[in-house]
Structure formats: C-alpha cells, structure tokens
Amino acid sequence: MAESNFLIIVTVFFPLLSGVVSLLFWGQDRIQRYIGFGAGVVAWLASLGVLLATIESGPQVYSLGGWAPPFGIILVGDYLSSIFVFMSSTVMMMGLLYAIGCNDKVVTRPAFTTLFLAMHTGLMGALYTGDLFTMFVFTELMVLSSVSLVAISDNDLGLEAAIKYLFISSMGTLFLLMGIAAIYAAFGTLNFADIGQQLATGERPFLAREAAIMLTAAFLLKSAVFPFHFWQPDFHTTAPTPVHAVLSSVVVKIGVYGLIRLTTLLFTAEDELETIQNILLVLGTISIFFGSLGAFRTYDGKRMLAYSTFGQIGFILLGIGWGTALSLAASLVYAFNHAFIKSALLMLFGVVASRTKTKSARLAEVAGVGKSLPWVVGVLYLLGGFALAGVPPMNGFISKLALVQSGVDAQAWLTLGLAVGAGILTMMYMTRTWQLVFQQKPNDDTVELKTYNDNPLAPALLITACVLLGIYAGPLAELATDAAEQILDAPIYIEAVLGESATTVAER
Amino acid sequence: MNIVFALTIGSLFGLGVYQLLRRDLIKSAMGFALLFTSVNLLLLAVGAFDGVVPAYTTNEGEQASDPLVQALVLTAIVVSFGSYALLLGLVNIVSTRFGSVRTDDVNHLQR
Numbered sequence: 001m002a003e004s005n006f007l008i009i010v011t012v013f014f015p016l017l018s019g020v021v022s023l024l025f026w027g028q029d030r031i032q033r034y035i036g037f038g039a040g041v042v043a044w045l046a047s048l049g050v051l052l053a054t055i056e057s058g059p060q061v062y063s064l065g066g067w068a069p070p071f072g073i074i075l076v077g078d079y080l081s082s083i084f085v086f087m088s089s090t091v092m093m094m095g096l097l098y099a100i101g102c103n104d105k106v107v108t109r110p111a112f113t114t115l116f117l118a119m120h121t122g123l124m125g126a127l128y129t130g131d132l133f134t135m136f137v138f139t140e141l142m143v144l145s146s147v148s149l150v151a152i153s154d155n156d157l158g159l160e161a162a163i164k165y166l167f168i169s170s171m172g173t174l175f176l177l178m179g180i181a182a183i184y185a186a187f188g189t190l191n192f193a194d195i196g197q198q199l200a201t202g203e204r205p206f207l208a209r210e211a212a213i214m215l216t217a218a219f220l221l222k223s224a225v226f227p228f229h230f231w232q233p234d235f236h237t238t239a240p241t242p243v244h245a246v247l248s249s250v251v252v253k254i255g256v257y258g259l260i261r262l263t264t265l266l267f268t269a270e271d272e273l274e275t276i277q278n279i280l281l282v283l284g285t286i287s288i289f290f291g292s293l294g295a296f297r298t299y300d301g302k303r304m305l306a307y308s309t310f311g312q313i314g315f316i317l318l319g320i321g322w323g324t325a326l327s328l329a330a331s332l333v334y335a336f337n338h339a340f341i342k343s344a345l346l347m348l349f350g351v352v353a354s355r356t357k358t359k360s361a362r363l364a365e366v367a368g369v370g371k372s373l374p375w376v377v378g379v380l381y382l383l384g385g386f387a388l389a390g391v392p393p394m395n396g397f398i399s400k401l402a403l404v405q406s407g408v409d410a411q412a413w414l415t416l417g418l419a420v421g422a423g424i425l426t427m428m429y430m431t432r433t434w435q436l437v438f439q440q441k442p443n444d445d446t447v448e449l450k451t452y453n454d455n456p457l458a459p460a461l462l463i464t465a466c467v468l469l470g471i472y473a474g475p476l477a478e479l480a481t482d483a484a485e486q487i488l489d490a491p492i493y494i495e496a497v498l499g500e501s502a503t504t505v506a507e508r
Numbered sequence: 509m510n511i512v513f514a515l516t517i518g519s520l521f522g523l524g525v526y527q528l529l530r531r532d533l534i535k536s537a538m539g540f541a542l543l544f545t546s547v548n549l550l551l552l553a554v555g556a557f558d559g560v561v562p563a564y565t566t567n568e569g570e571q572a573s574d575p576l577v578q579a580l581v582l583t584a585i586v587v588s589f590g591s592y593a594l595l596l597g598l599v600n601i602v603s604t605r606f607g608s609v610r611t612d613d614v615n616h617l618q619r
Contacts, residue, residue, distance in 0.1 A: 133580055136584075136587075137583060137587060140587045140590075140591070143591075144590060144591060144594055147594065147598075148594065151598055151601070156616075157617055159598060159601060159602060159605070160602075160615075160616060160617050162598060163533070163595070163598050163599070163602065164617070166591065166594065166595055166598070167528075167536065167540065167595075170543075174543060174544070174547050177547045177548075177584060178547060178550065180551065180580070181550050181551045181553075181554050184551075184576075184577065184580075185554045185555075188574075234617050238617075
C-alpha cells in the first residue's frame with residue numbers, strides 16, 4: 001500500500017469542519033456564506049492536488065486511522081474518483097459563490113451553509129471511498145442534507161418535493177443495504193478492491209448475482225434514469241437556485257460513478273457484464289427520448305433544465321453501456337462538461353428568475369425579463385444553450401463528438417440517430433427560451449420587476465470554463481483517455497489499495 | 509432459528525410495503541420504519557448466528573459470531589433513525605401548513 005495522501009482527507013472533511021464553525025456565527029448569514037465559500041475553495045484546491053498527484057504517480061490512498069485494508073476504511077483517489085471529485089468540488093465551489101450573491105430568503109437561514117457543506121462532504125466522501133458501506137453512509141449524509149435544503153426552499157412546493165424525494169431515495173438506500181448484505185454474505189468483505197479480486201477468480205458464491213441486481217437498481221435510482229426518474233424534476237425544480245445548480249449537475253452523477261465502478265471493477269465477467277450493459281443501453285436510450293421531449297413541453301425554465309439533465313444522464317449511460325475504452329473516455333468527458341454547462345445554465349436562469357416578483361421561473365412570467373438585465377447575461381445564456389446542444393466551438397460539441405465517435409466504433413446506429421435528434425431538440429428549446437426571455441417585449445400588466453438580481457459572477461466563470469474547455473479540449477480528452485485505460489485495468493486499482501501481496505479476508 | 513428469523517424479516521418487509529403505500533403520510537412513515545427495520549435485520553442475519561461464544565473471549569477454539577455485521581447494523585440503525593426523524597419532522601410541518609396529512613390533500617406538485 002502506498003503512502004497516505006493527506007489532501008484526500010482535507011477534501012472530504014474540511015467542508016464539514018467549516019460547516020460546524022459557521023454555526024458559531026448564528027444569525028450573521030453573510031459571514032457564514034463567506035466561510036462556506038472559503039471551505040469550497042480549500043476543498044477545490046485539495047481535490048486539484050489529488051488529481052495532479054494521481055496523474056503524476058498513480059492512484060492515491062488514505063487509510064483512516066492507519067488501519068490497512070481490507071479491514072480498515074480506505075479513501076481511494078484513482079483516475080475515476082479524482083476526476084469526478086474535481087468536477088464536483090468545482091461546481092460546489094461555484095454554488096457557494098452563487099449563494100453569496102443570492103437574494104433568496106433561504107440563504108439567510110442559519111443552517112443553510114452548514115447543510116450545504118454537509119452535502120459537499122457527503123458527495124466527496126461517497127466518491128472517494130473504497131468501501132461499499134462507507135459509500136452508503138456518505139450517500140445518506142448527502143441525501144438528508146439535500147432534503148433539508150429543499151424543504152426550507154423559498155418555493156412553497158419544496159416541502160412536498162422533499163418528502164417525495166426522501167421516500168424514494170430511501171427505497172434506493174434499501175436496495176443498497178440489501179446489496180451490501182448480499183455482498184457480505186457472499187464474500188465476507190465490503191472493500192471494492194477485495195470484492196473485485198474475489199469476483200475476478202470467476203467463482204460466484206450464493207447471492208453474488210443478486211447483489212449485482214440490487215446495486216444496479218440502487219445506482220439507477222440515485223441518478224434518476226428512466227423508470228426511476230419521476231422524483232427528479234419535482235425535487236430539483238423546487239430547490240433554491242444554488243442548491244438546484246449543484247443537484248442537477250453533480251449530485252446525480254454519484255449513480256453514474258457507481259455504475260462505472262460496478263461494470264469495470266466488480267462485475268466484469270462476460271455474461272453479467274453484458275446483462276448490466278444492455279440494461280444501461282436500453283434505459284439510457286429511453287431516458288434520452290423522454291428527457292428531451294419532457295424538456296420541450298414543460299412550462300417552467302428550471303424544470304426544463306431538470307428534464308434536460310435526465311436526458312443527458314442517458315447519454316452518459318450509453319457510453320458506459322458500450323463499455324469500450326473509447327466510449328468510457330467519452331462518458332467521462334461528457335459527465336465533466338455536462339456538470340459545468342448545466343450548473344451555469346441553472347444559475348443564469350436563477351438570475352433571471354430573481355428579477356420577477358414571485359421569483360418563479362415559469363416561462364409565462366420570465367418572458368421579457370432579460371431585457372432589463374445586463375446584456376452579458378443574455379450572451380452567457382446563449383453560449384450555454386449552444387454548449388448544451390453541442391454546437392462548436394463549445395465544450396458540449398467535444399463531448400457529443402467523442403460519444404458519437406465511440407458509438408460509430410461500437411456500431412450502435414439506432415442510439416446514434418436518437419442522440420443526434422435529441423441534440424436538435426435541445427437546440428430548439430434552448431433558443432426558444434432565449435428568445436422568450438431576452439428578446440421578447442416585457443408583458444407590462446403582469447410583470448412587476450425588482451430592481452436588483454442575483455450576482456451572475458459564478459455562472460460567468462463557469463461559462464468561461466466551458467468555452468475554454470471547448471477550445472483547448474486536448475488536455476481533458478487525453479486525461480479521459482488515460483483514465484479509461486486505467487479504469488478498464490482493474491488490477492491497478494486492486495494493487496493500489498491492497499498492496500503488492502494482495503491478500504483477501506478469506507485468506508487471513 | 510433461521511426459519512423464524514427469515515419469516516420475521518419477510519413479514520416485516522411485506523407489512524412495510526403495504527403500510528408505505530397507504531394514502532396517509534403518518535402511515536407511510538410507519539411503513540418506512542418497518543422497511544428499514546426489516547433490512548437491518550437482514551444485515552444482522554448475515555453473520556449473527558454462527559457463534560456460540562462472545563467475540564473476544566479466552567475460550568480458545570470455539571466459534572464466535574462475526575462482530576463486523578453488528579457494527580454495520582448499529583450504523584445502519586443510526587442512519588435509518590435519522591432519516592425517520594427527519595421524515596416525521598417534515599410531516600409535522602405538512603400537518604401544520606395544510607391541516608391534513610392525507611396524500612390526497614397534500615398534492616400540489618404539478619406535472
């Protein structure tokens with residue numbers, strides 16, 4: 001086992017610690033939000049450090065309390081988790097920056113920053129951990145804090161949506177727990193590397209296949225894929241803007257991450273891998289179809305973007321379902337770019353909605369609101385829309401191109417046709433809302449505009465990142481290619497966690 | 509013993525599903541608690557009944573139960589208890605805001 005990397009634990013627990021510290025400033029919400037942003041920056045720097053160290057010298061590990069795996073809990077930063085954590089911490093930092101300039105009532109609540117940072121910790125921990133049960137605990141931390149954040153939202157419907165999500169997400173948790181019980185019964189360990197090592201021998205003890213089914217269901221539910229998607233538009237639309245930006249862009253990716261781990265490290269034998277991949281392909285295609293159509297016919301701007309996330313997750317699943325090195329790299333690029341684009345667009349829609357009297361993003365109410373905003377917001381929205389639809393030179397084009405290329409490689413023509421059709425639909429609804437918000441004349445009798453709006457600095461930074469990632473796409477594409485190669489080579493991960501003389505629980 | 513345990517887990521799970529699907533938030537919350545209890549018992553059943561002596565004892569050569577599952581179950585109980593408490597808190601706010609906990613009355617989320 002390699003040296004412990006201190007930065008991993010900073011990424012995970014510094015936000016939680018700052019959340020506790022911010023509680024000391026009860027009632028001084030500005031100071032609390034600055035503390036929150038500071039914690040976000042520190043976590044971002046630490047995650048960048050882990051990513052660079054991973055590129056430099058292979059997977060990084062941190063064993064909690066110095067207990068060696070497979071008995072101790074271990075946090076692992078290999079390519080996959082480092083990339084996902086870097087992406088998530090960037091968006092989280094921007095969400096906290098947006099909260100500073102936000103005019104919603106919810107950000108002045110004493111517990112807002114603490115809950116947001118608890119969600120941050122839950123997400124980072126769930127991505128870094130190399131242990132199934134720790135993943136469950138961190139995911140629950142994330143779920144409970146996001147439920148609380150939505151329940152105190154300015155939108156009155158937030159409470160109902162929070163209850164709905166708490167019920168449904170708990171069903172996902174039940175599946176995960178049953179999967180954990182089945183895995184433990186079959187292998188006597190919960191360490192990813194150890195399970196992967198025992199599964200690689202080809203033996204299938206009692207309950208091993210059942211565990212695969214349970215875990216697939218749990219991760220599909222967490223990422224809101226087709227049959228489990230119905231909570232997602234409600235829950236995300238009613239969330240406060242900074243929370244919505246984070247939920248729709250990175251929190252749903254936890255399921256995607258779990259599915260990549262499942263198909264590349266754990267269940268890699270021919271027949272079961274094929275079953276899981278076929279499930280992902282079918283459900284991903286249906287998700288693309290329903291997500292795009294749902295976004296097209298909806299009446300609310302934020303809801304439109306939530307539906308669009310549902311469709312975009314489908315694209316990422318296609319890449320995982322094809323399962324080649326090229327398509328996995330395409331999935332990673334897609335997930336990375338989508339996180340930036342979607343959070344930026346949601347924040348821009350929040351800026352627009354913050355001008356209206358009711359702070360609603362209903363298309364009937366935001367019509368013409370953009371006329372009174374600085375012109376730069378309109379330009380940013382249009383750029384974000386192009387990126388989402390995949391128009392060059394934005395980064396969305398790069399991710400679509402990579403995915404289409406890998407699809408041609410895998411000879412999946414039907415899904416490719418759907419993907420291109422969905423891109424055209426995306427273009428249609430994004431330009432339609434842009435025209436509605438920024439070009440149309442304001443409807444004087446119904447719209448009474450406020451004189452102030454949320455600060456558009458955070459989305460401006462994110463869109464800048466999108467443009468840069470579109471023009472200098474080389475580094476990200478190379479990183480994803482290297483990552484895909486390493487992900488498909490499971491022994492690298494296992495050796496990094498368990499060490500050279502990889503022993504299992506069973507042997508001891 | 510194993511049969512009794514399996515039957516208990518199964519019937520608790522069935523009761524939980526039935527209760528969860530009723531049109532009343534309090535009853536659904538009860539179903540939620542029952543479901544989590546049954547899954548916690550399932551987790552316990554994985555390794556709790558193998559042993560005849562305590563986990564750390566001086567009696568050499570006798571089979572002890574796996575202590576890890578008990579640690580896992582403790583954590584799972586704490587987590588499920590937290591979720592349950594949060595859920596009941598939210599239901600409480602619903603009952604003061606809407607004057608009802610029937611799901612037919614608390615149904616304002618539009619399509």
